[in-house]
Each structure stands twice: as C-alpha cells, then as structure tokens.
Amino acid sequence: MTDAAGVQLRSDRWRAVAALGFGACVIGFSGILVRLTGTGPAAGGFWRLAFALPLLALMTRGASGPLGRPSRIALIAGLLFAGDLGFWHYGVKYTSVANATVLSNLAPVVVTAFAWIFLKQRPKAAFLLAVAVAVAGVWLMAAGRSGGAHLVNEPLGDAFSIGTALWYAFYFLAISEGRKTEGASRLMFWSGVVGAPILLVAALLLGELIAPATAAGWAACVALGLVHVAGQGSIAWGMGRLPTATASVVVLVQPVVATWLGWLLFAEALGPMQAIGAAAALIGVVLAQWASRGPPDAQVP
Known part of the structure; x- marks a missing residue:
C-alpha cells in the first residue's frame, strides 16, 4: 500500500471516530428530552422515531x-431498537x-465478547484493558449517587437500564452488519x-399518556x-468504517455528557467519584482507539 493510501485510511478512520464521538454527545441529550416530553416512556420513543422518519426519508432519497424495500437486517435492527428505546426510557x-x-x-462488554466469539474479531490485550478502564469509569459515575429529586424507583430503573445494554448491544451489531451493504x-x-x-402498541397496552399536554x-x-x-445517524455512519467493538467503546462518551446534563438540569448529584469516573471513561475511549490501530495494510476502508 502506498503512503498516500495509508494516510487516506488513517484520515477515514479518524473521521469515523469523530462522527461516533459527535453522535454520542448528541445522544447524551436524549435522556433529558425524554423527561421533558411529559408522555409515557414508550410513547416518547414512538414520537422520537415518528418525527425522525420524514427527515430520514428525505436524506435517503437524496443520497x-x-x-x-427494507432488508432483513433493517427489520431486525428496528425490532432491537424498539426494545432498546422502550427499556431505556x-x-x-x-x-x-x-444511571x-x-x-x-x-453494551461494549457484550459487543466485544460477541465479536470475539462469533465474528472472529479477536481483540488485543490492550483493547480489553481499554474496555475495562472505560466500563470501570461508567460504573464509578453510577456509584454513590443520591440521584436528586427525580428518582421514582431506582432499583427498578437500574434493572431496566441494564436490560437496555443487551438490546443496545445487539442493535449495535445489527447496524454494523447492515452497514456492510447499505447506507446509514x-x-x-x-x-x-x-x-x-x-x-x-406497547404504549397503548401499558396505558401510557400518548400525546404531550404542553407545547414544551x-x-x-x-x-x-x-x-x-x-x-444515531452519525453513529451509524461511523460504524460502517470501524470494527464493531471499537465503535461500541467510542460511544461511551454519551454517559459523560448525560451525567453532566443530569447534574446541570435536574440537580442529580455529581461528586468527585463521578468526575473520576468520567475521566476514566474518556481515557478508556482514547486507549481503545490507540489499541485498535493496526498497520495501514491491515485496515479496511
């Protein structure tokens, strides 16, 4: 491979990393917006997709x-994402x-294990260390938190959130597979x-408030x-250009943004442990990028 081609591959890689980081930061706002809708949790997920679809249709036609017609992997991704949004909301x-x-x-723990076992994407030892550091960081951000005035049932909410990690991991894998053959x-x-x-349908069956009551x-x-x-568009775009496990670690920027916003808008406690955890998560993300680099000849555009 020529030097120019190697430079182009590295440039493409960092554009993908930047897109993933940007997408994760943007998604960090969604937890705040879910609270502000005033609807039920599943209904909030419905409106999220309903208002996104016209713009996505225009973008697809333009691109x-x-x-x-939908591909099989798109249908699977839709099912998984519905579970992801429902549990997370x-x-x-x-x-x-x-939290x-x-x-x-x-999800990176699940994604890394799945990619290793089933996709034969064996990670380097340094990459596994990076995942451990990043995950330890997000655990520190969740530990020792009082939660502010908005907690309803913390153990139940935490259980839903852990379930979300499984839905999100398999959605991530489906999107990564789909990006091999179609646009984001x-x-x-x-x-x-x-x-x-x-x-x-889930919102109706659960008796949720469907429509927001206010203009806000x-x-x-x-x-x-x-x-x-x-x-999610930026994340899906970046996932087509990076290994699945690597991409899943980059989006750990999201909880750092969400933690800061929760503290700023909802007075959710943010102490030294959470600050250390945020720093560890970001260090893990950077380390994962360093560990997953290979020689230019080994990278796939």
Whole structure:
C-alpha cells in the first residue's frame, strides 16, 4: 500500500471516530428530552422515531434514490431498537438520567465478547484493558449517587437500564452488519418504520399518556427526532468504517455528557467519584482507539 493510501485510511478512520464521538454527545441529550416530553416512556420513543422518519426519508432519497424495500437486517435492527428505546426510557423514568445512560452503555462488554466469539474479531490485550478502564469509569459515575429529586424507583430503573445494554448491544451489531451493504440513512429509516409502531402498541397496552399536554412537551418530542437523526445517524455512519467493538467503546462518551446534563438540569448529584469516573471513561475511549490501530495494510476502508 502506498503512503498516500495509508494516510487516506488513517484520515477515514479518524473521521469515523469523530462522527461516533459527535453522535454520542448528541445522544447524551436524549435522556433529558425524554423527561421533558411529559408522555409515557414508550410513547416518547414512538414520537422520537415518528418525527425522525420524514427527515430520514428525505436524506435517503437524496443520497441513494427511492426508498425501495427494507432488508432483513433493517427489520431486525428496528425490532432491537424498539426494545432498546422502550427499556431505556423506562429506566430514565424510574432512576436518574445518569444511571440510566451509564448502565445502558455497558453494551461494549457484550459487543466485544460477541465479536470475539462469533465474528472472529479477536481483540488485543490492550483493547480489553481499554474496555475495562472505560466500563470501570461508567460504573464509578453510577456509584454513590443520591440521584436528586427525580428518582421514582431506582432499583427498578437500574434493572431496566441494564436490560437496555443487551438490546443496545445487539442493535449495535445489527447496524454494523447492515452497514456492510447499505447506507446509514436507509438503514435507520427502515429500522424506524419497524420500531415506531411497536413502541406505539406497547404504549397503548401499558396505558401510557400518548400525546404531550404542553407545547414544551411537543417541542421536546420534535427535538428527540432531531437528536435521533443527528446522533444515531452519525453513529451509524461511523460504524460502517470501524470494527464493531471499537465503535461500541467510542460511544461511551454519551454517559459523560448525560451525567453532566443530569447534574446541570435536574440537580442529580455529581461528586468527585463521578468526575473520576468520567475521566476514566474518556481515557478508556482514547486507549481503545490507540489499541485498535493496526498497520495501514491491515485496515479496511
């Protein structure tokens, strides 16, 4: 491989890392917006996808023409994402925004193990150390927290959030697989078409409040749609250019953002342990990028 090609590959890699980091930061706002919608948790997930779909349709048509028909992997991703959103929004309802986001982002452990066992993507020892440091950081952010005035049932919320990590991990793997054959916007559009009605039916069966009662609630629903397009769209785009396990570690930037926002807007406790945890999570992300670098010839554009 020529030097110019190697430079291009490294440039592509860092653009993908930047897209993942940006997407994770944007998604960090979604836990706050879920609270502000005033709807039920599953209903909030429905509005998130419903307001995202028109924009995703326009983006898909602009990038690759007619929407066509959904692929099997897009349908699977939609089912998994509906489970992810439903569990996570209920986690946000019952526990702190930081706890819900931190615990749901334990997905890199599942993703790394799955990619190692089933996809034969054997990680380096340094990469496993990076995952351990990042996950230890997010656990520190969740430990010793009083949660502020918004806790309803912390153990139940934490259980929902841990369940979210499993849904999110397999959604991550599905998106990574789908990105091998189709664009990010098309994959997200069809997964949203599948996920939205599932969440609406779940909200109706659970007797949730479906429509926001205030203009501010509607604004939060619209903002959730925009956050979904910008945040998950950037993540899906970056995932097509990085190994699955590496990408899953980068999005651990999200709980750092969510913890800071929970402290700023909802007075959720943020002490020295949480600050140390945030620093450890970021160090783990950086270490994962360093550990997952290979020689230019070994990297796939």
